[in-house]
Amino acid sequence: QVQLVESGGGVVQPGRSLRVSCAASGFTFNTYAMHWVRQAPGKGLEWVAVISFDGNNKYYADSVKGRFTISRDNSENTVYLQMNSLTAEDTGVYHCARSSRWLQLGADLWGRGTLVTVSS
Amino acid sequence: QSVLTQPPSVSAAPGQKVTISCSGSNSNIENNYVSWYQQLPGTAPKLLIYDNNKRPSGVPDRFSGSKSGTSATLGITGLQTGDEADYYCGTWDSSLSAGVFGGGTKVTVL
Numbered sequence: 001q002v003q004l005v006e007s008g009g010g011v012v013q014p015g016r017s018l019r020v021s022c023a024a025s026g027f028t029f030n031t032y033a034m035h036w037v038r039q040a041p042g043k044g045l046e047w048v049a050v051i052s053f054d055g056n057n058k059y060y061a062d063s064v065k066g067r068f069t070i071s072r073d074n075s076e077n078t079v080y081l082q083m084n085s086l087t088a089e090d091t092g093v094y095h096c097a098r099s100s101r102w103l104q105l106g107a108d109l110w111g112r113g114t115l116v117t118v119s120s
Numbered sequence: 121q122s123v124l125t126q127p128p129s130v131s132a133a134p135g136q137k138v139t140i141s142c143s144g145s146n147s148n149i150e151n152n153y154v155s156w157y158q159q160l161p162g163t164a165p166k167l168l169i170y171d172n173n174k175r176p177s178g179v180p181d182r183f184s185g186s187k188s189g190t191s192a193t194l195g196i197t198g199l200q201t202g203d204e205a206d207y208y209c210g211t212w213d214s215s216l217s218a219g220v221f222g223g224g225t226k227v228t229v230l
Contacts, residue, residue, distance in 0.1 A: 035219065037165075044122065045157070045165065045208050047219030059217050095164055105210040105219045106155040106170035113164060 002026035004096050009114030017084045022096030030074040032098040036081045040092040086118045126222035133230045136199050140225045142192040142209030152212040154192040159206045201229050
């Protein structure tokens with residue numbers, strides 16, 4: 001079954017760290033760029049980061065640059081988002097998504113997301 | 121404040137047509153492919169249109185996309201109650217080196 005399944009969300013205190021994961025199955029993972037996109041409660045989609053098919057190239061939204069790190073393990077068909085120095089503004093559902101083209105946003109498969117809540 | 125500008129809401133009666141605009145700039149829409157996503161309440165976004173005007177298999181031809189200069193448009197004909205959802209445009213911004221989305225448009229079927 002072709003799918004993306006996120007995990008690792010939860011409640012975390014401001015200033016702390018959290019790592020979320022996205023497990024891919026049913027397709028050739030190492031031929032796709034992978035994105036993280038988040039959605040704050042009641043708000044729209046916000047692009048967070050992208051990693052190339054081989055993991056050698058990465059880009060980040062200004063709002064997370066220097067705090068978040070995207071990585072992937074093609075042997076495990078998994079992409080990660082390490083989130084440090086979290087603030088309340090980072091609260092939301094984090095979706096991973098795949099795209100077949102580098103530096104184009106057309107994402108044809110999305111996961112259901114994992115909820116991250118930053119609160120004391 | 122989103123880089124891409126969409127109207128907050130549009131509405132029409134069943135069977136009618138709606139269009140959703142997405143306005144950007146030469147660093148995003150004009151020089152990159154635009155995609156459109158449908159998000160039903162409580163679900164993940166679903167790709168409706170990619171490469172400005174292409175539909176993935178399984179997406180009805182009631183949905184169409186177009187692009188001209190720094191703007192893109194999503195059209196929905198034969199509106200159905202099941203089309204009530206939030207719709208987002210998205211593209212790459214070459215100046216920001218980042219993905220960008222519009223703020224979303226809520227479609228209401230009257």
